[in-house]
Amino acid sequence: MNVDSSKAKRIAVIGGGISGLAAAHRIVELDPKVELALFEASDRLGGVIQTEQHDGFLVERGGDMFTTREPWALELCQRIGFEDQLINTNAAQRRAFIVRQGKLVEVPQGFTLMSPSRLWPILTTPLLSVAGKLRLAKEIYLPAKSTREDESLASFAIRRFGQQTFERIIQPMIGGIYTADPTKLSMAATMSQFVEMEQEHGSVIRGMRKKNKQKTERASGARYGMFLAPRAGLSSLIQAIADRLPKNCIQLNTPLESLRRDRQGWRLGFAGKAKEQIYDGVVLCTPARHSSCFLQPIDKELAATIDQISSASAAVVLIGLHRKSIQHPLNGFGFIVPAVERRRILAGSFSSVKFENRARPDEVLLRIFVGGALQEKLLELDDDEIKKLVFEEVRELIGVRGAPLFCDVARWHQGMPQYHVGHLELVAQIEKRVAKISGLELAGNAYRGVGIPFCVHSGEQAAARVLGITPS
Numbered sequence: 001m002n003v004d005s006s007k008a009k010r011i012a013v014i015g016g017g018i019s020g021l022a023a024a025h026r027i028v029e030l031d032p033k034v035e036l037a038l039f040e041a042s043d044r045l046g047g048v049i050q051t052e053q054h055d056g057f058l059v060e061r062g063g064d065m066f067t068t069r070e071p072w073a074l075e076l077c078q079r080i081g082f083e084d085q086l087i088n089t090n091a092a093q094r095r096a097f098i099v100r101q102g103k104l105v106e107v108p109q110g111f112t113l114m115s116p117s118r119l120w121p122i123l124t125t126p127l128l129s130v131a132g133k134l135r136l137a138k139e140i141y142l143p144a145k146s147t148r149e150d151e152s153l154a155s156f157a158i159r160r161f162g163q164q165t166f167e168r169i170i171q172p173m174i175g176g177i178y179t180a181d182p183t184k185l186s187m188a189a190t191m192s193q194f195v196e197m198e199q200e201h202g203s204v205i206r207g208m209r210k211k212n213k214q215k216t217e218r219a220s221g222a223r224y225g226m227f228l229a230p231r232a233g234l235s236s237l238i239q240a241i242a243d244r245l246p247k248n249c250i251q252l253n254t255p256l257e258s259l260r261r262d263r264q265g266w267r268l269g270f271a272g273k274a275k276e277q278i279y280d281g282v283v284l285c286t287p288a289r290h291s292s293c294f295l296q297p298i299d300k301e302l303a304a305t306i307d308q309i310s311s312a313s314a315a316v317v318l319i320g321l322h323r324k325s326i327q328h329p330l331n332g333f334g335f336i337v338p339a340v341e342r343r344r345i346l347a348g349s350f351s352s353v354k355f356e357n358r359a360r361p362d363e364v365l366l367r368i369f370v371g372g373a374l375q376e377k378l379l380e381l382d383d384d385e386i387k388k389l390v391f392e393e394v395r396e397l398i399g400v401r402g403a404p405l406f407c408d409v410a411r412w413h414q415g416m417p418q419y420h421v422g423h424l425e426l427v428a429q430i431e432k433r434v435a436k437i438s439g440l441e442l443a444g445n446a447y448r449g450v451g452i453p454f455c456v457h458s459g460e461q462a463a464a465r466v467l468g469i470t471p472s
Helices: 018-030 072-079 120-124 130-141 153-161 163-178 192-201 204-218 234-243 288-295 300-306 376-380 383-398 423-434 452-466
Strands: 010-014 035-039 051-054 057-060 086-088 097-100 103-106 227-230 256-262 265-270 277-279 281-284 311-322 334-336 347-350 363-371 406-417 440-442
Touching: 010 018, 010 265, 010 277, 018 035, 018 072, 018 234, 018 281, 018 452, 051 234, 057 363, 072 452, 097 163, 120 130, 130 153, 130 163, 130 204, 153 163, 153 192, 163 334, 163 347, 192 204, 227 234, 256 288, 265 281, 281 288, 281 452, 288 300, 300 423, 311 376, 311 383, 347 383, 363 376, 363 383, 383 406, 423 440, 440 452
Parallel strands: 010 035, 010 281, 097 334, 281 440
Antiparallel strands: 051 057, 086 227, 097 103, 256 265, 265 277, 311 363, 311 406, 334 347, 347 363
16 A cells, blocks of 8 residues: 655654664555655664674574564565575474573473473473472463463463473573563563463463464465574575665664754754754664653653663674584574573574574584573673683583684673563553654564564554554
8 A cells, every 4th residue: 555645755764673674665665755764873784683604604693583473574575575585494403402400401392482282291301390290280270360460471480380380491481582580571561372371261271282273273285484594694684675675765874863853844863964854754763772862852751651661681602613522412403591500691502403504514503692681790791701601501511522613792782672561551651652743653672572573563563654554
């Protein structure tokens, strides 16, 4: 659906991450006549998506894949002709491990984020004691919560499955996604499907079984697994989107300094530019803390509400090794570390096992995660200290011997928004106030989802609204 207008609108997108690029691309799709400009403060596009080459290794310094559970990223790839560049995870090694007393133990088959769909793997797993297994099994008989008020992940998981299942399986699984404090993480904002299962079926386990049965019935002919990545890395997707935008609309090294509105429209001031630029609409795709600062002169209450969305910092330690220097068989995609193990890393990904073309056949690429809301002080260490502690951990856990072929640390300062209890109510307040400000839209991972598909959806919805179109 295109906008019918005799005069082309001038729209500015602020932020060149995946949300901003998705917004910019959707604006052009909906109204090719728009005079579009995308401003990025740094010298590159992609935000936390950053692919690099290291002497035969294809390295993702931030995210490395996206899920097909939510369709928006895949649909964008299809629309821009990028679908043939996508690859599935390695079907032969689709398993993961959880650290238990210094050993890597396979995640019970059929256990998805928060609930088992198969009985036998739970009965036989060494991750739980007999008492822990009995308590987990009791979930099917527990009544549903009588109220729909939001609660924390820890509260929900312990109430439904018991302390041990929470500590040993659920916390590290969810912690690996959100790098969050589980006592603060909102169930409604992050794991609402399990809340709905409890309410609808009276039991999360019953809900999971019914969902998996329906999934099996629909599975014939499915083309994709749950996770996809571009063969040449996620930065190739960033470039593919950028290539579809109007020529010269992208301006790098152009940080926004001021934002105000008058009768002529939105006036944007940029570093290094003496004259303000005027636009009919603005889509802010910046981190919450930056958006809050920009909006202070526009709406102080809105700015203060956005500022309540906090973020955690993390680092990804990238390690290239000879395969023969690792004792573990690497027969899975990686491992997650429960907080009760009291280790200094959150998780480890066997990147070159998970996806092809990440390393040569006799070499291995690891991605090790450090920091997050529970261990943010580790980010105060310098790179050499972080590398040292990570090597100590991987030597113990997967038997690494000798020196690496390369090692690098990618730091993401306040890169992960924290969806605390009450987050959806906070976002509703934000959206209500933004709706009263003509020509302004917000997008990004601070609001309604942190993964790539959610960022794409957020950007595309904001694009429609800034053009006066009701999002589909």
